[in-house]
Amino acid sequence: MERRLANLLLVLVCAINVYWIVGCSSDASVTITTTIPNPLIERVPIDVAVYYDDAMSQYIHSEDLGRYGKHTIDLRSQISVLNRIFDAMFKSVTTIQSLDGAQGRGADAVLAPSIEKFQFAIPEQTRKDYYEVWIQYRFELYGVDGSLIHSWPVTAYGKANRLNYGGMQSEKSPALREAARWALRDAAASVSFSFVRQDVVREWLQQRVAS
Amino acid sequence: MGTHRHVAFVLIAMHWVTGCVNTTIQEVREANTSLGSTESIVILSRKHKTSGETENDFVSCVSGKTGSGEDGLSVMSERDFMDELFPWFEPRTAPLNMKDLTDVISRPLISEKIRAIGVRYLVWVEGTTQRSEESGALQCTVVSGGIPACFGFLSWESGSDYEASVWDINRGINVGKVSSEASGTSIVPAIIVPIPFIARVQNQACISLAEQLKTFIRT
Numbered sequence: 001m002e003r004r005l006a007n008l009l010l011v012l013v014c015a016i017n018v019y020w021i022v023g024c025s026s027d028a029s030v031t032i033t034t035t036i037p038n039p040l041i042e043r044v045p046i047d048v049a050v051y052y053d054d055a056m057s058q059y060i061h062s063e064d065l066g067r068y069g070k071h072t073i074d075l076r077s078q079i080s081v082l083n084r085i086f087d088a089m090f091k092s093v094t095t096i097q098s099l100d101g102a103q104g105r106g107a108d109a110v111l112a113p114s115i116e117k118f119q120f121a122i123p124e125q126t127r128k129d130y131y132e133v134w135i136q137y138r139f140e141l142y143g144v145d146g147s148l149i150h151s152w153p154v155t156a157y158g159k160a161n162r163l164n165y166g167g168m169q170s171e172k173s174p175a176l177r178e179a180a181r182w183a184l185r186d187a188a189a190s191v192s193f194s195f196v197r198q199d200v201v202r203e204w205l206q207q208r209v210a211s
Numbered sequence: 212m213g214t215h216r217h218v219a220f221v222l223i224a225m226h227w228v229t230g231c232v233n234t235t236i237q238e239v240r241e242a243n244t245s246l247g248s249t250e251s252i253v254i255l256s257r258k259h260k261t262s263g264e265t266e267n268d269f270v271s272c273v274s275g276k277t278g279s280g281e282d283g284l285s286v287m288s289e290r291d292f293m294d295e296l297f298p299w300f301e302p303r304t305a306p307l308n309m310k311d312l313t314d315v316i317s318r319p320l321i322s323e324k325i326r327a328i329g330v331r332y333l334v335w336v337e338g339t340t341q342r343s344e345e346s347g348a349l350q351c352t353v354v355s356g357g358i359p360a361c362f363g364f365l366s367w368e369s370g371s372d373y374e375a376s377v378w379d380i381n382r383g384i385n386v387g388k389v390s391s392e393a394s395g396t397s398i399v400p401a402i403i404v405p406i407p408f409i410a411r412v413q414n415q416a417c418i419s420l421a422e423q424l425k426t427f428i429r430t
Contacts, residue, residue, distance in 0.1 A: 037294035040320045128262065157303070164267045182302070189298030 030177040031074040036081055036188045039088040044196060046208065047092045049107035049144075051099050052079055053114065061118045068124050073133075073176065075118070078184055082113060085188040089195060100146055108208060109149065110142040113191075116153065120176065123162050130159040131175040133183040139191070141201060150200040154190045158182025232395035232415040236423050240387040242379065244428050250331035251285035252277070252428060253292040254375070257337050258302035265336050269373070269417055273336060276421030284425055287330055295328050296321065313383045325380055332428060333380060336420075338373030340413040349401050361401040370394045371416035375424060389427050391420035 059075045086093045094105055099112065117136040123129055137154040160178035195201060246252070254274045256265040270289055278286035293300050299315050306312040312333075316322050349363035374390040395410025 037297040039297055040299065040324055042320065161264060161266065185298075186301060186303055189301045189304055192298055193304065 026172060027069040027071065028173045028176055029072040029074075030173050030180065032077050032177060032180045032184065034077055034081065034181040034184055036084055036185055039085055039188070039192055041088055041192050043091055044089055044205065045091050046108040046205070047094075047106055048086065048090045049094050049096045049105055049110045050083070050086055051096050051110055051112045052082075053112070056114050059115055059118075061120070063120075065122070065125065068122060071120070071122075071176070073118075073120065073180055075115075075135075075180065075184075078187070081184045081188050082191070085192055086111070089192055099142065107144055109144065109204075112140045112142065113154075114138050114140075120179070122172065122176070129161050129163055131162060131172075131179040132159045133157070133176075133179040135183050135187060137187060137191075139194075141204075149204050150198055152194065152198050154187065154194050156183045156187035156190055158184070158186055232393050232410050232412050234391065234393040234415050234419045236392075236419050237390045238387065238423060238427060239389075240427070242382070242384055242386040244332070244377070244379070244386050244430070246284060246331060246428055250329050251287050252332040252334055253287045253289060253330050254334045254336060254424075255289050255292065255300070255305070257305075257335060259305070259307070263339055265338055265373070266340065266413070269340070269413060270336055272414070272417035273375075273421050273424070276418055277424050280425075282425050282429065284428060285329075287328065292328070292330065295324060309378065309383060309385055312378060312380070316380060316383070331380060332386070333378040334424060335376045335378070336373060337376075338371070340369060340371040340416070342367050342369050344368040347399075349399065349405060351401075360403040361405045362403070363401050365399040365401075366396060368394065368396055369410055369412045371412045373416055373420055375420060377424075377427065387427065389420060389423045391416045391423065393419065 057076065057079050059078065061073045061075060062070070063072075064070045083093070083095070094107060096105065096110065099110060114137065115135060116138045117134070119134045121130075121132045123131065126132075135156040137156065138151060139154055140151045141149040143149055158179045159182060160175045162175055165175045165178075196205070254270055254277065256267075256270045258264060274286050274288060277284055298304055299321060300306075306315050316325060345365070345367040347363060347365040349361055349365050351359060351361040354360050371391070371393040373392075374388060376388050377386045378384070379386045393412040393416040395412045395415075397407070397409045399405050399407045
């Protein structure tokens with residue numbers, strides 16, 4: 001009886017070791033829920049209306065990586081992240097449902113962010129230790145008359161070291177989620193700095209202040 | 212019974228021999244330091260590189276050890292500091308040199324916040340722990356009676372190499388550097404069951420670096 005128990009234990013230990021060493025391909029579906037801290041930035045003295053189209057507000061990235069499994073990343077919480085940074089960036093912010101909806105709302109301009117490209121990488125693909133997420137946004141600034149003032153790209157990057165999550169395949173989702181959280185945090189940081197660094201935007205702001 | 216005792220003795224002895232870790236600490240001081248009773252430090256890792264990033268658990272370990280013990284310093288966690296000063300100490304935006312730091316803290320919003328949270332020294336940790344010189348082989352098989360068994364011998368060298376730069380926020384100067392190197396050999400002998408004897412070099416590097424940081428900042 002004792003010998004059978006010992007054999008069973010050895011089989012179990014070996015099975016765990018094989019799983020730990022070899023791993024296996026697995027799907028991952030992650031929903032990103034995150035908030036950003038209160039940003040320490042100086043407000044730009046304008047009233048802004050923000051427009052998110054459906055592609056942006058309902059953004060979910062799905063990709064089949066073949067033998068590495070299917071991956072789904074739900075990025076809808078990016079709207080609350082961007083809203084928080086916009087609230088800190090501008091004198092006032094209102095969300096509008098269409099691009100021409102800013103008129104009569106007292107806004108000085110309309111800001112319309114969108115995602116141009118989303119990519120991610122997992123350690124099995126890259127042979128590195130990191131789960132990585134890249135997001136390329138495009139920000140368009142419109143006058144309240146609908147004319148485009150300026151358009152510029154904002155890139156965001158986040159990574160998570162797999163070694164911080166143990167070596168098990170089951171830790172794939174938390175690491176990927178963390179990489180996406182850092183990407184959203186980076187997006188917020190980049191947006192806050194990039195707005196006033198755009199020459200065209202700076203000139204437009206100066207004209208508004210002067211008038 | 213006697214054989215079992217001998218085997219156990221040999222294994223324990225091997226653990227003590229191979230578990231040994233050599234540690235080297237170095238310090239370069241460029242200015243005097245002192246920490247007031249209401250002041251604290253923060254230990255941060257560089258996150259802007261795409262490889263060779265310092266492990267989170269190492270930074271947590273150094274923060275924990277530096278803040279513990281009778282001579283422990285007041286240490287703010289890396290995440291709390293980044294959150295308080297968001298978005299100025301993010302991987303993309305954190306100052307990489309003293310001039311950048313001076314520019315950042317010259318902003319009224321930032322200097323006011325740093326005064327409020329009481330952080331006096333920024334300690335930037337860089338470095339990693341890596342394996343090298345792996346050798347040996349270990350094979351597992353199912354022997355007669357359906358019993359799985361492993362035979363062989365694995366060994367590898369681990370090396371930790373970390374450096375901490377200490378910046379004085381109040382004076383806007385680099386006050387010095389403390390570095391910690393640790394190395395050790397891990398082995399896994401297997402006679403039916405593999406028995407790992409791991410040299411905990413990272414942990415030793417953490418303890419050494421934390422102790423040296425305490426001494427460095429206090430004196």
